[in-house]
Amino acid sequence: MGKLEIEHLIPRVRGGSDDESNLWLSCSLCNRYKGAQVEAADPLTGDIMPLYNPRTNNWDEHFSWSADGAKIVGLTPVGRATVVALKLNNEVAVEVRRNWILAGWHPPEKLSSD
Numbered sequence: 001m002g003k004l005e006i007e008h009l010i011p012r013v014r015g016g017s018d019d020e021s022n023l024w025l026s027c028s029l030c031n032r033y034k035g036a037q038v039e040a041a042d043p044l045t046g047d048i049m050p051l052y053n054p055r056t057n058n059w060d061e062h063f064s065w066s067a068d069g070a071k072i073v074g075l076t077p078v079g080r081a082t083v084v085a086l087k088l089n090n091e092v093a094v095e096v097r098r099n100w101i102l103a104g105w106h107p108p109e110k111l112s113s114d
Contacts, residue, residue: 005028009054034051042077044077050081051081051085062075070094071089
């Protein structure tokens with residue numbers, strides 16, 4: 001997983017800018033899997049959906065953790081398409097999460113809005 005790098009939410013090859021509103025930190029694997037994609041097929045319906053945008057979408061609405069906390073589960077068409085397109089449950093990511101679980105660092109506790 002390694003160092004985080006700057007991702008363009010809308011890639012420059014798709015007309016995205018270098019404006020801060022279009023930038024996000026991403027692990028290098030996710031950023032490479034994403035490439036120039038801005039949408040992907042929902043594996044359940046086959047519908048083409050926009051990829052999850054962390055600046056405008058709520059994580060808890062689109063994703064949850066598997067019972068063991070090692071995998072990301074897509075809850076919506078956007079979430080499912082993003083999990084597949086970015087290969088969020090690739091072997092390396094799942095193994096890293098399993099080690100984080102053993103260390104007590106994962107899954108993240110849900111932040112309270114209280």
